[in-house]
Amino acid sequence: MLRVPDSSISRRLTWMNMLVSGVALLLSCAAFVAYDRVSFRQTMVQDLSIQAQMIGSTSVSAVLFDDPRAGEETLAALQAAPNVLAAGIYTPQRRLFAAYWRGARGRDLPLPSLPLRQTQAHWFGDGELALVRSVIFEGKPVALVYLRSDLSQMNARSRRYAEIGAAVLLASLSAAFLISWSSQRAISKPLVQLAQTARIVSRDKNYSVRATPPGNRDEIALLVDSFNEMLAQIQSRDGALRMAHDSLELRVQQRTAELTASNNELEAFSYSVSHDLRAPLRSIDGFSQALLEDYSAKLDAGGQDHLRRVRAATQRMSVLIDDLLNLSRLSRSAIRRETLDLSALAAAVAEDVRKSDPARRVEFIIAKDLAAEGDPQLLRVVMENLLGNAWKYTSSHPQARIEFGASQDNGRRAFFVRDDGAGFDPRYAGRLFGAFQRLHAATEFPGTGIGLATVQRIIHRHGGKVWAEGAVEKGATFHFSL
């Protein structure tokens, strides 16, 4: 399960907030401190200037009366100013009149030059502030005062500001953290919950859960509502799908049951046909024969002919019944799918067919190594019918040629059996595969017309197609695909 405190949205929001407040704070601190430093420098200069003026005014008489000791005493008062490092009074000729050093007596005190017509000038440098001021008495410059101060005050001030700033920054950042931490929950918590809910839905495929909307009506609430609505739709569709699936299953079951029932009925029907229809036929034939044998003296040629026709008709009917039974059995039997060598099968069937009349001159051309997938027994029936037909319909020719091979039909593999026998009129090709349909008289070629119907039924059960080409006396080609 997800743990809310560690999710990335929460952290990102918090860090974002802290960053914003941190940056704002830093910028304002920096601005403030910079301004303060600038203005403090000005203040420092002012203070030093005031000190210089005071020194100047008090040392005027000392200079005028050329009393360096008085000047030094005046300067000694600077002891009270902790920042002043050194000071000096100079004559207008820039001769050092009196000097003062804080601490040990230092080096000489070079006087920086004062720009023309300026009463005062100051310089910041080397960690010191230097100031020179000209003393004016009764309109005339009588002395120059030079003061040097360190920047320790300013530095101390800056450092203090920095410390305060840091403390404030820390405090505000912590406060910002806490505040943003608690407030981001308002945003990230519903999002995280939403993500969690989505994860549960997709993992468990449970469409009945819903995300809890947050209290306020913002975009997140909108998202949650839309999400819930989507879930509701999915749930209802899923339910509908399930119902449809169930009802379909039910219908399939019903149909299967119906189909099985009808198949069973067909089985029973075929059984009774095979039994019950044949018995009367046998009687008809048997007693006709008995009549012919026992009462041939009493029957004239006409009567005998009638009986013979009766017997012939019963024979035909028996064959028809058998063919019908076989055809119906084919539709009911299960198909096995195996890979088999069609060439070998064709060759074997050709051999059998040849044995029925070894005297005939027939050439069999069978392509080698043609494999196919299908039910071996049913395909044998197909080959027996096709090759048997080819054999039968070339019987009127002195010699014949029967081929078996493979061809292409729109990119799909197909097979064919071709003969150069009696052929058929292509105008009637549509009737070729009908049950009991024949295009030749029984006197020309025997048969019931069930062979091709059987072939078609088998090929269709394999999901293939069967079709024929031919012309009268030019032979026929029967193609099939599996």
Next chain:
Amino acid sequence: MASNVILLVEDNPDDEALTLRALSKNNIKNQVVVARDGVEALDYLFGTGAYSGRDAHLIPQVVLLDLKLPKLDGLEVLRRLRADERTKLLPVVILTSSLEEQDRLRGYDLGANSYVRKPVNFNQFMEAVLQLGLYWLILNERPPLQGV
């Protein structure tokens, strides 16, 4: 003891007449006993019911058994006579119209010796009866009698 009787179990009178005709036309002179349903057949074989008083040890040489019989089905007759010591080895030829696989399977499974389909064409039927006669009555060696 063995007899040369052929037991024909057949309910259809036409088929019965034709079979007898075929047998006589083929010069098969054995006595033919006709049972018209399963019960009659068993009665004959075991000397019960209508045939009580017949010596059940006189078992026929061969039984020609049709399958579709009233009262007791052909296969049931076969089962019962195979269940009895006296008739367990009796040669039974199923002679029927049906070529249904299930009938053949059950027939052989229950111990029939042979299964012949009655052809519609009478000439073929005659031929079949001749073959059956030659085989079962002449060529085939009967099973040795037990308990006699």
